[in-house]
Amino acid sequence: MYTFKKEERLCSHKLLEKLFHSRSSFLLYPFRVVWLKEPLLVPAQVVISVPKRKFKRAVDRNLLKRRIREAYRLNKGDILYPFLQDNNSQILLSLTYVGKEIEEFEFLEKRLKAALVRLTELCNG
RNA sequence: ACAGCAAGCCGUUCUAUCGCUCCGCUAACAGCGGAGAGGAAAGUCCGGGCAACACAGAGCAUCCUGCUUCCUAACGGGAAGGCCCGCCCACUGGCGGGACGGAAAGUGCCACAGAAAAUAUACCGUCUGUCCGCCAACUGGCGGACGGAUAAGGGUGAAAACGCGAGGUAAGAGCUCACGGCUUUAUAUGGCGACAUAUAUUGCGGUAAACCCCAGGAGUUGAAAGGCCAAAUAGGUUCCGUUGCCGGUAGCGAAAGCCAUGGGGAGAGUUGCUCGCUCUCUGCUCCCGACAUCUGUUGGGACGAACGGAAUGGGUAGGCCGUUAGAUUGUGCCAGCAAUGGCAUGGCCAGAUAAAUGAUAGAAGCUUCCGGGUUUGCCCGGGAGAACAGAACCCGGCUUACAGGCUUGCUUUUUUU
């Protein structure tokens, strides 16, 4: 269950265009979350991005993306996937890091859990 | 021993759990096994490979490089050397630095200050001629006016007409001479050469990271290059420009008819420009006027058509190859002062593509702080830290960033012998 394969990553250019034109998003520091319901083969496809404008060096961006990816991998099975299976729906998801500093893994994991909970509430409403 | 500087090298390791990318095996999306960032992967500053396009050739322009010899696939890189500059200094050395061709081809510039910044237009001075005045009466002195000679002195400036001494002169001046500095040319000697030394000779402001001259070099564009497959579109619309020539002639043919080469014109390519070169096109219809006259000439216009150019619109937004092993590297021997080269023998499988190499926990070693013990070597307990930085077609360099450690060399201080 704690996997994160290629199928769960959002790589299609078309779907990305569709997602970022959907305008259904919310901000939960340090994440900006954009989401869209879309029929897929897997429960969710996610794209993680850290802006180059805020973190100039590739090392810092890679570090943050790895930490966020790890937090998502460990927590999607507890929160997001059971909800999606109950409602029989699939979702496109974008996690953009908007913080100004490099946060520790524990903080990122805590906030990501909160973001996923918020996401399930918004999907229902 | 400590500290500093320079050069070179290294730049954490191991285990567990959960994952990521690629490869292999198996019927399998599951399992097992294997591999998985750097000295700079960075900046993109040079050079090359590779690829596409272009290429008869010539001239002009543009850009780059700039002491010599060597190394190298090549270089703006490296090695050795020459010359110049600075520091330590006093030994005929050491260390550090240098975009280091030409100012005697030409042009330009040198603010302010200063008389003058380059063909010396002479401010104060110095010397002197003529005239006038005064003192005065030796062949004189002083002042004024108008001329002439003079770059030695003054002050200015970043820089003042090579420095200094003697001769010379009315006073002066490389004007002449000796010594010295730099420089041109020639000869001799040494060196492959840059260059050095000696003799003779020519001269003497700076600036070429000002234009420029000389010598050498550069085709352009970069993997989003380029090739293949799949999918999609079914060649749309608008605007602009050109095209009716010599001639339906020569020629061929019995005739019907076929119909050039070449020239002229237009366009395109040659991707900085020009010449030159190469390629393509030069076909048809209608209307009006004039001339001639019974189907032509000429001028104007229209129409599509063809060609060329520009804009706009529409579609696709996937995969594979290129693409990871070579100008590679450790060790030894040989050649060479060295960079480097040759031979022998081992080692080296990252290949992602919204872009993998991670997260958590523990241990060891390193550095450092606190507390305790101590034989001042260190030991025990606890806490903290670990740099710069992430492959993107591949190499060779350069530049920049870098906690800590190791080795070598030099210097300073202290202690011991």
Next chain:
RNA sequence: UGCCCGAUAGUAUAAAGGUAGUACGACGGUUUUUGGUACCGUUUGUCUAGGUUCGAAUCCUGGUCGGGCAA
């Protein structure tokens, strides 16, 4: 990833190698009962480190930051 440009006061924009300007803004003063307008004055700058030069915003080299173009 590859290639190519640029950087001047808070903002915009000038300056042939020779005293860094101009406009708007900010601040202070005068005028006004107060505010505005007007007038006067002040402040703040050549991205950074070297080099060439007597002298650098300008010329050259390295770095930093910003921007652009490429199926």
